[in-house]
Amino acid sequence: MVIMPLSDHYTYWITILLMVAGLYVVIARSNLIKKLVGLAIFQTSVYLLYIAPGKLIGGTAPIASAQFSVYSNPLPHVLILTAIVVGIATLALGLALVVRIKESFNSIEEDEVLVAVHGDAMSEDGDA
Amino acid sequence: MMALLVLSVVVQRNLFVVVVLSGIYSFLMATVLVALDAVDVAMTEAAVGAGISTVLLLSAIHLAGAEESRPLRYRLPALLVSIGVAAALVYGSLGLPRFSDPAAPIHTHVVPRYIQDGPRETGVPNMVTFVLASYRGYDTFGETTVVFTAGIGVIALLRGRRKKKQSEANAEIRHDA
Amino acid sequence: MRDFFVLRVVAKMLIPFMLIFALYVQFHGDFGPGGGFQAGVIVAAAVIFYALIFGLPAARLLVPDALVESMMALGVLIYGGTGIAGMLLGGNFLDYFVLSANPVTGQHVGIFLVEAGVLVTVSGVMLKIFYVFAGRAKLPPG
Amino acid sequence: MSAEHLPVLLVVVPLLAAPLIVLFRSGRAGWLLAVLASMVSLACAIGLFVQVRGGTVISYAIGNWAPPWGIEYRVDVLNAFVLILVSGVATIVSVYARTSVISEVPSDRHYLFYAMFLLCLSGLLGMTVTDDVFNIFVFLEISSLSGYVLIALGRERRALHAAFQYLILGTIGATFYIIGVGFLYLVTGTLNIVDMAGRIQAVADHRPVLAALAFMTVGLSLKAALFPLHAWLPSAYSTAPGAVAAFMAGTATKVSLYVFIRLLFGVFGARLVLQDLPLLEALSLLSIAAMLVASLVAVMEKDLKRLLAYSSVAQIGYITLGVSLANQDGLTAAVVHLFNHGIAKAALFMLVGGAALRLGGCRLEVLAGMGQRMPLSAFCIVIAGLSLIGVPGTAGFITKWHLVLAAAEAGQWLTIVAIGASSLLAAAYVWRFVEAAYFTAPRHHGVQEVSVGMLAPAVIMTVACVYFGLDTSFTLGAAREAAELLLGAVK
Numbered sequence: 038m039v040i041m042p043l044s045d046h047y048t049y050w051i052t053i054l055l056m057v058a059g060l061y062v063v064i065a066r067s068n069l070i071k072k073l074v075g076l077a078i079f080q081t082s083v084y085l086l087y088i089a090p091g092k093l094i095g096g097t098a099p100i101a102s103a104q105f106s107v108y109s110n111p112l113p114h115v116l117i118l119t120a121i122v123v124g125i126a127t128l129a130l131g132l133a134l135v136v137r138i139k140e141s142f143n144s145i146e147e148d149e150v151l152v153a154v155h156g157d158a159m160s161e162d163g164d165a
Numbered sequence: 166m167m168a169l170l171v172l173s174v175v176v177q178r179n180l181f182v183v184v185v186l187s188g189i190y191s192f193l194m195a196t197v198l199v200a201l202d203a204v205d206v207a208m209t210e211a212a213v214g215a216g217i218s219t220v221l222l223l224s225a226i227h228l229a230g231a232e233e234s235r236p237l238r239y240r241l242p243a244l245l246v247s248i249g250v251a252a253a254l255v256y257g258s259l260g261l262p263r264f265s266d267p268a269a270p271i272h273t274h275v276v277p278r279y280i281q282d283g284p285r286e287t288g289v290p291n292m293v294t295f296v297l298a299s300y301r302g303y304d305t306f307g308e309t310t311v312v313f314t315a316g317i318g319v320i321a322l323l324r325g326r327r328k329k330k331q332s333e334a335n336a337e338i339r340h341d342a
Numbered sequence: 343m344r345d346f347f348v349l350r351v352v353a354k355m356l357i358p359f360m361l362i363f364a365l366y367v368q369f370h371g372d373f374g375p376g377g378g379f380q381a382g383v384i385v386a387a388a389v390i391f392y393a394l395i396f397g398l399p400a401a402r403l404l405v406p407d408a409l410v411e412s413m414m415a416l417g418v419l420i421y422g423g424t425g426i427a428g429m430l431l432g433g434n435f436l437d438y439f440v441l442s443a444n445p446v447t448g449q450h451v452g453i454f455l456v457e458a459g460v461l462v463t464v465s466g467v468m469l470k471i472f473y474v475f476a477g478r479a480k481l482p483p484g
Numbered sequence: 485m486s487a488e489h490l491p492v493l494l495v496v497v498p499l500l501a502a503p504l505i506v507l508f509r510s511g512r513a514g515w516l517l518a519v520l521a522s523m524v525s526l527a528c529a530i531g532l533f534v535q536v537r538g539g540t541v542i543s544y545a546i547g548n549w550a551p552p553w554g555i556e557y558r559v560d561v562l563n564a565f566v567l568i569l570v571s572g573v574a575t576i577v578s579v580y581a582r583t584s585v586i587s588e589v590p591s592d593r594h595y596l597f598y599a600m601f602l603l604c605l606s607g608l609l610g611m612t613v614t615d616d617v618f619n620i621f622v623f624l625e626i627s628s629l630s631g632y633v634l635i636a637l638g639r640e641r642r643a644l645h646a647a648f649q650y651l652i653l654g655t656i657g658a659t660f661y662i663i664g665v666g667f668l669y670l671v672t673g674t675l676n677i678v679d680m681a682g683r684i685q686a687v688a689d690h691r692p693v694l695a696a697l698a699f700m701t702v703g704l705s706l707k708a709a710l711f712p713l714h715a716w717l718p719s720a721y722s723t724a725p726g727a728v729a730a731f732m733a734g735t736a737t738k739v740s741l742y743v744f745i746r747l748l749f750g751v752f753g754a755r756l757v758l759q760d761l762p763l764l765e766a767l768s769l770l771s772i773a774a775m776l777v778a779s780l781v782a783v784m785e786k787d788l789k790r791l792l793a794y795s796s797v798a799q800i801g802y803i804t805l806g807v808s809l810a811n812q813d814g815l816t817a818a819v820v821h822l823f824n825h826g827i828a829k830a831a832l833f834m835l836v837g838g839a840a841l842r843l844g845g846c847r848l849e850v851l852a853g854m855g856q857r858m859p860l861s862a863f864c865i866v867i868a869g870l871s872l873i874g875v876p877g878t879a880g881f882i883t884k885w886h887l888v889l890a891a892a893e894a895g896q897w898l899t900i901v902a903i904g905a906s907s908l909l910a911a912a913y914v915w916r917f918v919e920a921a922y923f924t925a926p927r928h929h930g931v932q933e934v935s936v937g938m939l940a941p942a943v944i945m946t947v948a949c950v951y952f953g954l955d956t957s958f959t960l961g962a963a964r965e966a967a968e969l970l971l972g973a974v975k
Contacts, residue, residue, distance in 0.1 A: 049258035056663075057251040063652060065243035070180055070225060072652060074187050077218060080659055081194055084206070086666045092201040093272065094265040099202070099292035100374065101284040109202035110276050111292035113669075115301055116618055117206050118293070119308045120662065122379060123625045125213045126315035127655050129471050130629055132225040133322040134636060134648045136478060139229035141641035154642050154719075158787075204375040212383045217468065220390075224475040254663070257695020261670050274673030274683070275552050287449040289372045297377065298453040302436045303546045303555045305456065306421050307610065307622035309463050310499060314603050314626055316414045316467030317506060318633035321596040323474045415503035422500040428547075435492040437548040 052089065055082035067147040069138065073131045080124040087113040087120075180226050188219040205293040353395040360388035368461055378457035382464025390472050398476050410470045417463025424455040487531060491544040491557040491613055494528035494567065495623075497521050498574075499606035502599040511594030515582050518598040522575040525609060529567035536564050539965070543615075551615065552676035558615035562819065562966035566612050566742045569823050573734035573830045573945075574605045580834050580941040581727035583934075587841050588725040589637050597637060601731070604630040608739045615677045617665045620743055621658065624707070627739075628654045631732060635724040643723035650716040657706030657713075664700035667692045668751070681751050681973070697752050697763065701744065708740035710804060711774030714797045721796070722789035726837020729789065733796055734830030738822045741803055745818065745970065748807070753974035768808035772902045774801030779909035783916065788836050788846040791913055792829065795872055798906060799825045805899070806887055814890035815967035817883050820959050824879035824952060828871040831945035835865045838934035838942065848916060853926020858933045862921045864946040869914035871949040874907050878953040882960060 059082055062075025091110035099111035135145055142150045191214025198207035262269035279296055287295040297305050361384075368381035393401035428437035438452025439445040501521035505514040536542060536559055544557040559567075581601065589597050607627025611620050632654070636647035669675060671692045672683040687693060702713070709717040717737075721729045775798050782794035803825070806818030839854060839861055840846040855862040867878070874884035884903065891899040933939065952959050 049261060050255065053251055053254040053258065056254065057247045060250060060656070061243055061247040063656065064246055065240045068180070069648065070222065070229065071183060074183055074222070076652065076655055077187060077214075078190065080655070081191065081210070081214060083659060083663055083666065084194070084210070085197070086663065087669075088198060088201050088203045088206060089264065090262065090269065090271060090670055091203070092265055093267055096202060098204045098375075099280070100204075101280075101290040101292065108280055108292065110271055111279060111296055112271070112276050114203045114206050114293045115296045115304075117203070118209055118297060118379070119304055119618075119622060121206070121209050121213050122308050123311050123622070125217055126311050126625070126629060127651070128218055129221055129315050130318050130322075130632060131648070131651050132221050133319045133474075134632070134644060134651065135225055136228045136475075137322055137636070138641075138644050138648060141644055145229050150645050154645050157640060157642050205377070208375045208380055212380060216387070217383065221471070221475065228475070228478055253695055253698055257667050257692045257699075260689030260691030260693075260695075261667070269670070270673030270683070270687075271670055272673075275675075276673070278553055286446070287453065288446040289450070289453060291372055291374065293375075294372055294377055294457075295449075295453065298456050299438060299449055299547060300549050300554050301618075302438075302452075302456060304616075304619055304622050305460065306425065306436065307619065307626060309418055309421050309460050310603065310606075311622065311625050311629060312467050313414055313418045313463055313503065314600070314629045314633075316463075316470050317596050317599055318629060319471050319474055320411070321593050321600065321633050322636055323478060324592065411509075412507060415506040418503040419500060419507075422496060422503075425496065426500075429489055429492075434545060434548045435489065435496065436546050439548055 049086070049089070052082055052085040055085070069135045069145045069147060069150075070132070072147075073128060073135070076131070077124060077128055080120070080127075084117045084120065087117050180230075181223075184219060184222040184226065187222070188215045191215040191218065205291075349395055353391060357388050357392055360384060360391065364388065368457065372453070378460030379464050382461045383468060385461070385465040386468035386472065389469055393472070393476065398473070402473065405469065407470075407473060410466050410473065413462050413466030414470060415463075417459045417461070417466060419459075420462060421456050421459035424452060424459065428452070487535075488544070490528045490531050490535075491542060491559050492546065494525050494532070494571070495606050495610045495613060497524045497528075498602040498609070502602040502606070505595050505599040505602070509595050511585075511591065511598070514595040514598035515578075515585075518578045518581070518602055519575070521602055522571060522578045522605065525571040525605065526568070526575045529564065529571045532559050533561070533564040533568055533962070535559075536561050537962075537965070539969075552674045552679040555619050556615045556676060556678075557613050558678070559613060560966075560969060561962055562746070562969060563612045563742065565819065565962040565966060566739065566822060567609060569826050570605070570608050570612065570735045570739060573731060573826060574601075576941045576945055577727055577731045577734070577830060577834065580730065580938055583937045584725055584727040584837055584841070588639050593637065597634070597725075600630045600634050600637075601727075603627075604634060604731070604736075608735055611739050612742060616675050617668065617677060617680070617747075618675045621662050621665065624658055624661070624740075624743075627736065628658065628707075631736060634728040634732075635720050637728070638723040638725050640723055642719065646716070646719035646723045650720045653706055653713075653716045657703045660699045660703030660706070662703075664696040664698075664703060667696035667699070677746070677750055684751060693752070697748075700747060701763065704740050704744040704747075708737045708744065708800060709797055710800060711770055711778060711797055714774075714778070714800075717797060718790050718793040721793040721833070722787060726833065726840065729837060730830045730833035733792070733833050734826040737796070737800060738826050741800070741822060745807055745815075749970040749973050753970075764808045764810060767804055768896075768899070771801040771805035771808060772899065774798055775805070775902060775906035776909070779906050779913065782913040783909055785913075786847050786849075788848060788851060788917060789833070789840070791916070792832055792836065795910065795913060796825075796829055798910070799829070799872065801906075802883060802887060802903075805903075806883075806890065809887075809890045809894050809896075809899075810971075811890055811893055812964075812967050812971060813886045813893060815970055816960065816963045817886035817890055819966045820886065820963035821883040823959050823963075824871065824883050824949075827945055827948050827952070828868050828878075828880060831868040831942055831949060832865060832872075834938070834942035834945060835861050835868070838938045839865075842931055842934055848920040849924075850927065851917070851920050852924035853921070855922040857926055857931045860933055860939060860943070864943055865921070866914070866918060868946050868949050869917065871953065873910040873914055876953075877950065879949050879959070881953055882956055 059075050059079030063072050091113040093109050096107040096109045097105045099108040139145050142153050195207040195211040284290050289295040364381045364384035367376035425436040431440040433440035438449045441451045442448040498521040501517045542559040546555045585597050604627050607623045610623030632647045632651045671687045672680050674680050706713045778794045778797035782791045785791040803818045803821045806814040843850050871878035871880035874880040
């Protein structure tokens, strides 16, 4: 669906919509897991910004072979492979933190955790 | 369709549903990536986005609870930030090369050498593989280190240190210390 | 879950195939899509599959935590070691040309070694993360 | 292995020491390796600095693939200077960390702590030494992920929330940065900074370039805690283990600022005439706001660590103010303040971390009478504090002096007033500590000075604050050369 060049910049705009929706979830929602899902969507959408322009219509996947002479651009693929790995690494760490926050604060809603954090700051004896 | 999915992620409050939706989102993304000739990326996105992330998110939900207790609120500042970001992106994208323009800089600079000489210089036909492991092998070294960092980070955060009542699990964790 | 005899048999049959598929993805990466990262994920998935069917303790007995943790570190060391080897043989860091008398063979060796490094670290980390999360979740023990 | 490999050894030695520590699984061996690897990095950085002094540029092609096809390490006087700061702070803090870690981190995690510390260090060094915009992102993530974990290892449960908040904001920052990289890549076709600077002039449409500048600025400002994007910093620094706060306060934000300066002048400067940009005016306004507002918040703070963290936000304002002036003195001040503020904050967080361990907290009322109970620590805090104010004879004065010169040259008299006001506020927040430590009756009895292992590194760092205020040949010399280099790239 994305490959149809309805307009010259159609693919960019789809990418932008997805990115911004992800970003909105990160900022607006208070549930910590939901924030991480939003973050993942935000990151995933950036992949399209790189990959879509690398496509050449009539080209093929960048694996050299005698039958083809036009290939889509391999460099964005390499960069995005790295970005995917970084994304999952961030997600794993984020979830580990959420689990610890749940165990320590018994909540994963940002506002409730914040109240507890301020409570700790006031009483100056945050438990470990 | 992807946009619809993302919108339902925004609205949906049951985290379990959100996770499943984001898994489907990744899967759709992988399909799009195949259409864009990025087969290696598609394979990884399917394995990571639809596979590992989903498993991780589900186990985290299992540990931390599945229902978002806050009702949906439309927060003006967040909306404004998002709109601002979107505006900047659209503004920037207007000056970008057309879709599938063979004369775009990314197709005329740096990459031609990979495509023309790479298979001969490295003896490997998959361009993604040799750019990844050789020309830009140092990025991949960094990437491996990122994975390693995340691994020991998760250990440092989640090993041991549980409440006493779970001593059975504790004993289990001891033998890796 | 112990009692699902069929599951256990199917699992025993499937897991070797998963590992072979992982090796295929690893080595076929030169010609088709795939490589160390994807193969690493599949190896980890095979063990996770085992853990789901036979229980976490059984999986931990088969692939102990200490081994997994060492794998995480070892992969990075293999990758970095390949880089250092390039330096010792008179090239730059991660210079594969010097790894063999023939530069193209050198590239082959280099790419093979670093992909192996990626495989080891990625499978180790994925598995470890699963162990740690599942250990906390008190997955039904076997 | 000869000297030509220094640029890569600098990063790879700490990076490979980290998995070795994980293999050994011993806290003591981990500490030894961490100290050793940091020292090797420092030695490499000094070796590089000696070579690049006087305008030489060292280029190192990793994998022997010539740039822009491969990844290039490129060292000039600017990043060699930053490398010395980062590896120097790491070396001193790694010695200090031994005691700090034993008292603040559970013992089964000691070796993981040191592995994380080294990964964070190699991430920061890698960001500094590379000439590839995507490679910067990869190493930024290494330092960030390890940074989140290091902060979360703090004793209080607040540390977990601080780390999570930092993870979210840091990842948004990194993603913004990568969006900016995407725009630049799409219009230039390259990722190598030098290559990009050459090709960006030929780009017909300036809209993607401006968007890239905007996204990279916001992304890096998030990582650098530039006002008003500093939300993560105070809670992160005040809840992290002492050694982590000292290390990160001295290095992490500085490296992000370095990358920002490098890209602004090294890539965008070649295309956009800096005087025509509203960005510099905006940066200057935000810097002044940071200097005044954050200092004011610091004056109100009751917790010494949070006070220092807000002071960091204010001091980052000095650096960006120097950048926004974009003249020789301004850039000199910015670069030299990266260093001067880095060592002052590292010293202060080490000292306060030690005091917090002894006295059981670092709210000002808990520190009452510290001047009698822990005379050397308290004295050093005052000395490093004087450097924050910018009293003559300390390193901080050098920065202030050049900032004032730069503002005068640019004819911005109001800016000079703002610098003066911010210095007065700094004097006020340092005075709050003096008042508590010397003019309040002690609450604790039988409290002793911290152990030599913690005190000695902190004292060395404090002495450095004074030394570099008196002998400026190294710091100012390097900063002047770096400023010429940056301005030369723009012309």
